[in-house]
C-alpha cells in the first residue's frame with residue numbers, strides 16, 4: 001500500500017454514513033438474522049476512461065464504508081473483512097482495485113497517475129454504488145482532501161497500517177526493509193530480481209508469516225504480479241500534496257489509526273507521532289502482535305475498533 005502502503009494496506013477505507021438503523025446488528029446473534037444479499041461486482045469507468053474494478057458486500061441499509069488497498073495489493077487483501085458476518089450485517093462495504101492494480105486499468109504514462117485521477121476513481125465508485133458520505137483510509141486520503149470541496153463528503157478516515165501520504169513522511173515511517181523492496185518492484189529488465197522481490201515482499205505482510213497458509217501466500221504474490229513494474233514506478237513516483245488533508249484534519253475530520261506493533265513495512269508509532277497532532281479528532285490504537293495486514297493477523301480486534309469508530313462518528317455532529 002504505498003509501497004508498503006504501500007503495501008497492502010494502505011487501505012483506505014472510507015466510511016460513508018447515514019443509514020437506516022432498523023436492521024443494524026450489534027452482535028453476532030442479531031447479525032445472523034440480518035439478510036445479506038450476495039456481493040455485487042462492477043467494472044466502472046473513471047473520468048479519464050480508466051477501468052475501476054469494484055465490489056460491494058454487506059447490508060444495503062448499513063453505514064457505507066469504502067476500502068482502498070495500497071501498493072502491490074488488490075481488493076482481495078480485504079477478504080478477512082469481507083467475510084466477517086458482523087461487519088457484513090452492520091455495514092455496506094465497497095472495495096476496489098486502485099488504478100494500475102488488480103483488474104483495474106493500467107495506463108502507462110505519468111499523466112494518468114496524478115492526485116485528481118485517484119480522486120476521480122473514488123468518485124466513480126461512489127456514484128457506481130450510490131454511496132453517501134464515505135470515509136477513507138490510506139494514501140488516497142490526500143488525493144481526496146485535495147480534490148473534494150470542504151467539508152469533505154466523507155464521514156471519517158481510517159488508516160489501517162497505512163502510509164499517510166506519498167512524500168516527506170515516507171522516510172519517517174517506512175522501514176528500511178520495505179524501502180529496499182522498491183527497486184525490485186519497479187525492475188523492468190531483471191525478471192529474476194523482480195519476481196524474487198515480490199515473494200520477499202509478501203513474506204513481510206503477516207507478523208506470523210511462517211504460519212500463513214501456502215495458498216494464501218501464493219494469492220498475495222499473485223496480487224503483486226497484477227501490478228506491472230512500470231506501473232509500480234508510476235504509482236510510487238507520483239506526488240501528493242497533504243496541505244488540504246491537514247487542513248481538514250485541523251477542522252475536525254475524524255481519523256482512526258489502526259496499526260500493528262509488528263508491522264515490518266510501516267512503523268505505527270512513527271505514524272501516530274507524526275500524524276495525530278495534525279488531526280483534532282483522532283483515535284489511534286496499536287494492535288499487539290499484528291503485522292502489515294492487521295485485519296489478517298487480528299481481524300476481530302480490527303472489526304471491533306472499526307465498528308466503534310463508525311458508531312461514534314455517526315452520532316457526532318459533522319465537522320466542522
Ligand SMILES: *[C@@H]1O[C@H](CO)[C@@H](O)[C@H](O)[C@H]1NC(C)=O
Pocket residue numbers: 020021022
Ligand atoms: C434509529 O435510531 C434513532 C436513535 O436511536 C431512533 O430515534 C430512530 O427511531 C431509529 N430509526 C429506525 C428506523 O429504527
Ligand SMILES: *[C@@H]1O[C@H](CO)[C@@H](O)[C@H](O)[C@H]1NC(C)=O
Pocket residue numbers: 267268269270273
Ligand atoms: C518506530 O518509530 C519510533 C518513533 O519514531 C521509534 O522510537 C522506534 O524505534 C521505531 N521502531 C522501529 C522498530 O524502528
